[in-house]
Amino acid sequence: MKLFVCVKHVPDSAAHIAIIDHIRIDENISFLLNPYDEHALTEAVRIREMNPGSEVIAVCLGKADAEKTLRSAMAMGADRGILIKTDKRHDSIETALALKTAIEQDGSPALIFTGKESIDDQGMQTLFRLGALFDFPAATNVVRLDIVSGKAVTDTEFSGGVVSTYEMSLPCVIGAGKRLNTPKYPTVRDVMRSRKSPIQAFEFSDLNMETPKARMEVIELIPYIQKRQPKEITGSPSEIAQKIVEILKNEAKVL
Amino acid sequence: MTKHVGVIPELDGRGLKEADMGMITLARQKDTHLFALVLDGSDETLKEKLSSYGVSTLVDIRLAGDLQHNPEVRAKAVIGAVKKFGISAVFGLSTARGKDLLPRIAALLESPLVMDCFNVDLEANIAETSRYSGKTLAKIKVTGPVPIFGIRPNAKEPVREPVSAKIIQFDAGAIASTQLRVVKTGETGKGSKISLAEAEIIISGGRGMKNGENFTQLFQCAEKLNAAVGASRVAVDSGWVPYALQVGQTGEKVSPKVYIACGISGSIQHFAGMKTSGMVIAINLDTAAPIMSNCDYYAVADALEVVPELTKLLEKSACVT
Numbered sequence: 001m002k003l004f005v006c007v008k009h010v011p012d013s014a015a016h017i018a019i020i021d022h023i024r025i026d027e028n029i030s031f032l033l034n035p036y037d038e039h040a041l042t043e044a045v046r047i048r049e050m051n052p053g054s055e056v057i058a059v060c061l062g063k064a065d066a067e068k069t070l071r072s073a074m075a076m077g078a079d080r081g082i083l084i085k086t087d088k089r090h091d092s093i094e095t096a097l098a099l100k101t102a103i104e105q106d107g108s109p110a111l112i113f114t115g116k117e118s119i120d121d122q123g124m125q126t127l128f129r130l131g132a133l134f135d136f137p138a139a140t141n142v143v144r145l146d147i148v149s150g151k152a153v154t155d156t157e158f159s160g161g162v163v164s165t166y167e168m169s170l171p172c173v174i175g176a177g178k179r180l181n182t183p184k185y186p187t188v189r190d191v192m193r194s195r196k197s198p199i200q201a202f203e204f205s206d207l208n209m210e211t212p213k214a215r216m217e218v219i220e221l222i223p224y225i226q227k228r229q230p231k232e233i234t235g236s237p238s239e240i241a242q243k244i245v246e247i248l249k250n251e252a253k254v255l
Numbered sequence: 256m257t258k259h260v261g262v263i264p265e266l267d268g269r270g271l272k273e274a275d276m277g278m279i280t281l282a283r284q285k286d287t288h289l290f291a292l293v294l295d296g297s298d299e300t301l302k303e304k305l306s307s308y309g310v311s312t313l314v315d316i317r318l319a320g321d322l323q324h325n326p327e328v329r330a331k332a333v334i335g336a337v338k339k340f341g342i343s344a345v346f347g348l349s350t351a352r353g354k355d356l357l358p359r360i361a362a363l364l365e366s367p368l369v370m371d372c373f374n375v376d377l378e379a380n381i382a383e384t385s386r387y388s389g390k391t392l393a394k395i396k397v398t399g400p401v402p403i404f405g406i407r408p409n410a411k412e413p414v415r416e417p418v419s420a421k422i423i424q425f426d427a428g429a430i431a432s433t434q435l436r437v438v439k440t441g442e443t444g445k446g447s448k449i450s451l452a453e454a455e456i457i458i459s460g461g462r463g464m465k466n467g468e469n470f471t472q473l474f475q476c477a478e479k480l481n482a483a484v485g486a487s488r489v490a491v492d493s494g495w496v497p498y499a500l501q502v503g504q505t506g507e508k509v510s511p512k513v514y515i516a517c518g519i520s521g522s523i524q525h526f527a528g529m530k531t532s533g534m535v536i537a538i539n540l541d542t543a544a545p546i547m548s549n550c551d552y553y554a555v556a557d558a559l560e561v562v563p564e565l566t567k568l569l570e571k572s573a574c575v576t
Binding site: 036237242 | 371
């Protein structure tokens with residue numbers, strides 16, 4: 001069976017983000033595999049191991065440099081990669097459509113994995129749009145996945161320690177949460193092997209897609225610097241506690 | 256022309272939440288008629304409360320009992336109501352539940368969706384949200400039918416504006432969900448009772464808490480403060496507390512009124528999750544920790560000594576009042 005994992009090439013979380021022309025960022029920073037997608041890959045590889053003859057295919061929409069992210073995906077166990085090259089930043093609507101078209105061209109998915117969100121755009125929706133386009137069920141923030149008699153049984157974690165168990169028909173879309181598994185760092189051998197793994201690359205325009213009617217377009221980026229003016233609270237631990245209570249009462253007015 | 260705007264309140268055991276009222280306040284704009292799309296049953300009390308924040312029509316969406324918690328069915332029921340009442344924009348909360356509902360609606364309607372919004376201008380169809388792990392604010396222009404906005408809890412202070420309201424029953428009809436079935440919903444018993452995303456006060460612990468046992472101090476203090484407990488990446492990676500408590504880039508993004516950071520250094524990734532907090536109070540032994548120079552109040556002290564004192568004081572004041 002074909003297990004597709006949609007991965008995204010995102011700026012390193014520790015990178016300094018500089019804005020150019022109020023609309024885009026200086027991309028001359030380090031980019032890497034979206035952290036949540038590591039969990040998606042790890043899970044896809046686990047499912048492959050249980051189903052001999054299966055294949056894990058990483059799919060990425062991004063600039064040519066996103067090949068690095070596909071190589072990381074392959075170092076983590078993907079068998080091969082598909083790169084849809086574009087210099088534009090596409091919204092989730094177009095991204096989902098491009099991923100769907102590319103996946104369909106490759107074959108019928110048994111399961112589609114992706115991270116529950118990307119750390120750059122934080123749109124939290126591509127996985128559901130993929131599901132709707134394929135007419136597959138989808139679940140987000142999945143922290144457990146079992147394949148039981150032809151169905152996917154997943155746990156989705158909500159806040160306050162609440163977990164819902166969903167049973168979905170296959171194929172389905174799994175939005176990986178952090179607690180799904182613990183990704184292993186690739187060994188040198190994994191990295192060497194990934195260099196030789198095949199990547200099929202083509203241009204976004206080769207997909208011949210119609211432009212969707214709905215759009216989400218970034219019209220302005222503003223640096224978010226909130227410089228606070230720190231004031232020191234001094235004294236013994238109990239004096240500090242006393243002052244904090246006063247601040248909570250009189251200034252923050254939350255008590 | 257009056258715009259029909261739908262708001263999806265997220266009810267808890269006690270009814271409407273503070274975050275709902277903020278979200279409704281944000282949805283209430285020039286020439287809007289607010290429809291509350293209520294999925295979990297409504298009554299006069301709820302109508303009173305919603306109408307005091309400007310909701311004119313409460314749509315009581317009726318679902319078959321066993322399907323009430325199915326997110327696919329809920330999404331389809333909302334879409335039914337959107338069509339029935341000619342609703343042209345939908346507001347909800349960017350909570351864990353909202354993240355499982357709003358994208359489903361957007362995907363089925365092929366509508367634009369912006370999650371985690373701080374602000375929305377319905378006339379210009381522009382939403383403000385954060386990008387690049389909170390390092391930038393982004394203005395997003397949405398085009399297309401029925402834009403959907405997931406509002407970050409606590410992003411807007413609730414403001415009352417009483418109107419008269421009516422309840423309309425809306426039978427969502429038979430919605431089949433053959434693809435997804437809810438097997439069960441339960442609590443794992445981990446984590447604090449109050450949801451991190453919605454808490455007014457968060458008391459968070461990091462490396463300075465030293466071990467999982469010491470987090471008990473934070474839970475005790477949180478109980479007195481009516482706060483949620485959060486944690487830094489170090490604390491969750493070390494297994495001191497569950498991942499669900501993590502605040503930061505790859506954890507929960509929070510905007511409480513007060514964020515108390517105990518033994519947290521304040522990495523760029525941690526700030527990504529809490530920088531929109533109203534007030535930040537840092538307790539840390541390390542004066543060089545980044546959080547000490549980007550907070551409102553800081554104390555150079557051992558959180559393990561301050562927190563128990565804080566709990567004691569709060570216990571006392573609770574006795575007085």
